[in-house]
Amino acid sequence: MRKTNNIITISLIVILSISICSISYGISDSYIWSLDTDPATPVSSNIVNSSDIVNVSTESQNENTLNLESGSAVLIEQSTGQVLFSHNEHEQLRPASVTKVMIFY
Amino acid sequence: MEQIDNGTLSYSDTISCSETARSMGGSQIWLDPRETLTVDEMLKAICVVSANDCVVAMAEHIAGSEEAFVQMMNDKAKELGMTDTCFKNCHGIDEDGHVTSAHDIALMSRELLQKHPDITKYTTIWMDSLRDGKSQLVNTNKLIKTYKGITGLKTGSTSLALYNLSASATRDDLSLIAVIMKAPSTKVRFSEAQKLLDYGFSKFSFKSFGNKNDVIQTISVNKGVKSTVDVILENNAGTLIEKGKESQISQSIELDNNIEAPIKKGDKLGKVTFSLDGKELASTNLIASNDIEKITLFTMCKKIVYSWIDLLRS
Numbered sequence: 001m002r003k004t005n006n007i008i009t010i011s012l013i014v015i016l017s018i019s020i021c022s023i024s025y026g027i028s029d030s031y032i033w034s035l036d037t038d039p040a041t042p043v044s045s046n047i048v049n050s051s052d053i054v055n056v057s058t059e060s061q062n063e064n065t066l067n068l069e070s071g072s073a074v075l076i077e078q079s080t081g082q083v084l085f086s087h088n089e090h091e092q093l094r095p096a097s098v099t100k101v102m103i104f105y
Numbered sequence: 106m107e108q109i110d111n112g113t114l115s116y117s118d119t120i121s122c123s124e125t126a127r128s129m130g131g132s133q134i135w136l137d138p139r140e141t142l143t144v145d146e147m148l149k150a151i152c153v154v155s156a157n158d159c160v161v162a163m164a165e166h167i168a169g170s171e172e173a174f175v176q177m178m179n180d181k182a183k184e185l186g187m188t189d190t191c192f193k194n195c196h197g198i199d200e201d202g203h204v205t206s207a208h209d210i211a212l213m214s215r216e217l218l219q220k221h222p223d224i225t226k227y228t229t230i231w232m233d234s235l236r237d238g239k240s241q242l243v244n245t246n247k248l249i250k251t252y253k254g255i256t257g258l259k260t261g262s263t264s265l266a267l268y269n270l271s272a273s274a275t276r277d278d279l280s281l282i283a284v285i286m287k288a289p290s291t292k293v294r295f296s297e298a299q300k301l302l303d304y305g306f307s308k309f310s311f312k313s314f315g316n317k318n319d320v321i322q323t324i325s326v327n328k329g330v331k332s333t334v335d336v337i338l339e340n341n342a343g344t345l346i347e348k349g350k351e352s353q354i355s356q357s358i359e360l361d362n363n364i365e366a367p368i369k370k371g372d373k374l375g376k377v378t379f380s381l382d383g384k385e386l387a388s389t390n391l392i393a394s395n396d397i398e399k400i401t402l403f404t405m406c407k408k409i410v411y412s413w414i415d416l417l418r419s
Contacts, residue, residue, distance in 0.1 A: 066304060068297050071267070071287025074207040075301045077309070077345045078215055078273065078280035080387075084305050089208040092189050093286045096261030097132070097155045098269045099197030099205075101213050102178045103164065104148075104224055 116145040120166045122158060132157055132245075146235055152227035153242040155260065157196040164195045171195055185212050199265045207284040214258050214271045214282050225273075228257030247295050248272055252302065258282070260294075268294040274302050278343065279311040312351050313343040314379060318394075321358065321377065326397050329366030330404050335394040336360065336374050344379050344387035355380050360391065366399040 066073075072088035083089070119141040132155045142150070147163050150156040164174035174195050182190045189206035197203070217224060231249050233242045244250075245260040254276040261269040268288040274281055283301035288294035315321070319342075320335045346354065360375035368374075371392050378388040398404075 066297075066300055068285075068300070069289055069293055070285045070297050072207040072284075073286070073297065073301060074211050074284045075305050076211045076215065076282050077305075077311070078218055078275075078282055079311070079341075079343070080345060081212070081215055082345055083208075083211075084281070084309065085301060086208070089211075090189050090206050091286075092204040092206055093269075094199060094203065094263065094266035095197055095205045095210065095286070096199075096263045096266040096269050097157075097197040098210055098259050098261035098271055099192065099195065099203070100151055100155065100160055100261075101210065101217055101259050101271060102181065102192065103151070103160055103174075103195055104217050104221065 114144060114167070116143065116148075118144045120144060120147055120162050122162045142235070148227050149230065149233060150235060150242065152224070152257075152259075153230050153233060153244045155245055157198065160196045182209070182213070185216055187212055197261055197263075197266075199263045207286050210269075210271050210284045210286070211282050214273060214284070218256070218258070218273055218280070218282070225256045228259070228273075229255070246270070246272070248274075248299065252299060254306075256280075262291065262294075270294045270298050272298040272302060274306075276306050277310065278313050279306065279309060279345075281305040308348060309345055310348050310351060311343055312346050312354060312379075313341070314356065314377075314389075315342045317341050320394065321391055322360070324360060324364060324374070326368065327363060327365045328400055329368070329397040330400050330408075331397050334364070334368060334374075334397050336391045337394045338377070339371075339373075339390040339392045342377060342379070342387065342389040346381070346386065350381060353381055354386065358391070366397045368393045368397040370395045 066085065066087075068087055070087075071093060072091045073085070074083060074087070074089040075085040076083050120143070121141045142159070142162075144163070147156075147159045150159045151163070161171055164171050168174035168177055171194065175192050178192045178195060179190075182192065187205065187209035189204070190209045191202055191204055193200040193203035228246075229249055230242070231244050234240060235242065246255075246257070248255045252272075252274060254274040256273045256275055258271045258273045266287065268285075268291050270283075270285045270288075272283045272285075274283075281302055283298045283305070285294045285298045285301070288297060315338050317338055317340050319338045321338060322336045323333050324336055325332055326334050344354070356377060356379055358375065358377050364374060373390050373392055375391040376388050377391055379386045400408075
């Protein structure tokens with residue numbers, strides 16, 4: 001009985017430790033993007049490894065002064081096209097329906 | 106919109122739906138192959154609810170097939186310098202190799218809004234209906250309802266792309282475009298686009314100095330049938346400036362010294378430059394407002410005779 005209790009206690013501690021570790025990785029805001037055919041890793045991924053981040057220039061990373069969570073962002077003035085803010089602005093990502101802006105020509 | 110501008114397509118043209126268009130999936134208004142909608146109705150459905158079936162129907166109507174239309178899209182992207190972009194389809198449903206970047210989305214959004222501002226008639230619709238009220242449309246871009254000055258433009262999301270938005274807004278004379286890609290949730294994409302726009306509007310303003318064809322000066326012309334010509338702005342003159350510094354902008358006008366006839370309307374005669382602390386912010390050409398022909402002996406005599414007649418009358 002005592003032995004069973006010990007095993008249960010140890011198992012609980014192990015499970016708790018793993019949960020705490022996975023939660024702390026899950027809330028990280030690093031994105032992993034690869035240009036090959038693998039789909040983009042979803043936000044809830046437990047894997048965070050800075051060497052997996054490709055196509056992200058180190059300059060852009062430092063420009064995220066507005067602390068945005070999104071993968072990339074840019075702000076421009078419309079008449080001149082002048083860029084007022086950028087964060088990973090050249091990272092190639094899937095546009096989804098924003099594609100349709102192009103069909104309006 | 107280009108085809109509407111050049112008359113190839115009109116808002117009242119009707120478009121039917123092929124089996125391919127009908128089977129698109131994703132966001133759609135459930136087009137039936139037996140029904141037709143006008144271009145106006147299709148644009149509404151695409152802008153407000155991002156209807157994939159309407160996009161394909163329009164693409165097939167304009168180019169004959171979706172593939173041919175996608176080629177047109179890629180050609181246009183290349184022309185605009187969208188070097189991060191490759192389109193594989195016209196609706197944006199996930200497909201390998203169908204990619205772009207925030208920078209390129211900003212480029213194409215800007216091009217659309219500058220060349221075809223009429224599109225905002227559709228992109229600012231919050232709620233509408235089609236098919237005599239049977240289909241209700243509510244805009245996927247929630248900023249249309251909440252953000253002062255919002256003019257568009259387009260949302261996009263899939264399970265792989267996550268949440269994207271190209272948002273455009275105008276306050277006073279300043280028009281901004283904010284692009285968000287791969288936001289983790291719909292709430293974050295709208296709040297971060299708003300954060301970007303707020304940042305832009307709080308930090309910058311657009312100082313307008315004059316519109317295209319405004320007369321800046323009247324200058325003398327040598328050897329012309331008229332002795333002066335109005336010098337006008339070739340384009341709208343204005344510059345982006347940090348808020349608070351508008352009154353510090355200095356303006357300088359440079360004009361050619363010896364203007365001699367013949368002059369053609371539109372000839373460049375000088376330029377106006379706007380600077381701040383010695384740094385040039387913007388410049389616009391100054392051009393002749395009309396033709397001035399070179400004076401000849403005949404026109405000189407005619408002028409003298411008219412002067413005499415005027416003198417005798419007064």
